[in-house]
Amino acid sequence: MNNELIIEIDNLTVDYPTDNEPVRALDRVDLKICQHDFICVLGPSGCGKSTLLNVIAGFTQPSDGTFLMHGQPVAGPDRQRGVVFQSASLYPWMSVRKNVEFGPKIKGLPATEITRIASHYLEQVHLLEVADQPPFQLSGGMKQRVALARALANEPAILLLDEPFGALDALTRIHMQQLVRKIWQQDQNTIFMITHDVDEALSLGTRLLVMSKCPGTIIQEFSVDFCDRAIDEHTGRVHVDADYLALREEILDLIDV
Numbered sequence: 179m180n181n182e183l184i185i186e187i188d189n190l191t192v193d194y195p196t197d198n199e200p201v202r203a204l205d206r207v208d209l210k211i212c213q214h215d216f217i218c219v220l221g222p223s224g225c226g227k228s229t230l231l232n233v234i235a236g237f238t239q240p241s242d243g244t245f246l247m248h249g250q251p252v253a254g255p256d257r258q259r260g261v262v263f264q265s266a267s268l269y270p271w272m273s274v275r276k277n278v279e280f281g282p283k284i285k286g287l288p289a290t291e292i293t294r295i296a297s298h299y300l301e302q303v304h305l306l307e308v309a310d311q312p313p314f315q316l317s318g319g320m321k322q323r324v325a326l327a328r329a330l331a332n333e334p335a336i337l338l339l340d341e342p343f344g345a346l347d348a349l350t351r352i353h354m355q356q357l358v359r360k361i362w363q364q365d366q367n368t369i370f371m372i373t374h375d376v377d378e379a380l381s382l383g384t385r386l387l388v389m390s391k392c393p394g395t396i397i398q399e400f401s402v403d404f405c406d407r408a409i410d411e412h413t414g415r416v417h418v419d420a421d422y423l424a425l426r427e428e429i430l431d432l433i434d435v
């Protein structure tokens with residue numbers, strides 16, 4: 179497997195200015211992300227998970243420390259980092275296909291290539307049959323699949339998912355998890371995902387990062403392989419065994435739920 183280093187974060191601190199004292203959201207975070215890592219970030223509410231994702235996305239600049247991508251500082255957002263948020267925020271005036279074509283079009287690719295890329299990712303998320311519909315005609319889960327296809331169509335070096343399934347019902351959520359796992363396994367993507375759901379993290383991630391209360395720092399990392407070693411062929415769900423349950427308890431204790 180290719181273990182190329184993609185992201186290197188050293189001593190990262192983020193302070194948000196306020197009318198009074200600045201709020202320290204992240205405190206001296208160190209993190210390396212390599213090709214094909216599937217990182218899941220867990221931690222109490224307000225511990226700085228989104229701030230960390232926003233720094234990696236290029237939306238927020240560090241107050242101190244360094245953040246390098248492929249060895250270079252990052253000035254702002256670009257197509258190297260695809261982001262999917264909890265709410266799909268699609269362009270409502272464009273069809274599903276046009277939403278997915280948007281990135282490749284901005285990139286200036288030839289029309290045939292734009293069509294090919296959009297069809298490929300729409301097929302991957304099982305949405306080719308609704309490609310010509312406007313987003314408002316889709317269910318919440320379908321909208322999230324469009325958002326995923328739109329992010330993937332830029333072929334980013336890393337996919338950043340900020341609670342992408344948080345607003346979905348339980349069954350749709352499981353289907354989305356299966357889909358993301360399959361895409362990650364097939365295409366060898368690199369994924370950084372925030373979740374509040376320990377089971378979701380255990381069933382998807384290869385590295386689970388647990389953060390402390392605000393100001394956030396990474397207090398523990400777990401390397402896991404449940405998604406590789408124990409997926410039920412028929413249901414696509416992870417087989418829950420004693421190791422899984424023990425780790426689940428340990429993480430919940432750390433988060434102090």
Ligand SMILES: Nc1ncnc2c1ncn2[C@@H]1O[C@H](COP(=O)(O)OP(=O)(O)OP(=O)(O)O)[C@@H](O)[C@H]1O
Binds near residue numbers: 202223224227
């Ligand atoms: N723009 C801002 N200005 C001031 N403080 C902010 C700003 N954004 C976030 N914060 C504060 O920074 C801290 C970390 O926030 P952040 O949203 O990164 O946490 P989180 O772990 O993602 O939270 P949640 O799990 O509730 O989504 C919190 O104390 C929050 O109130």
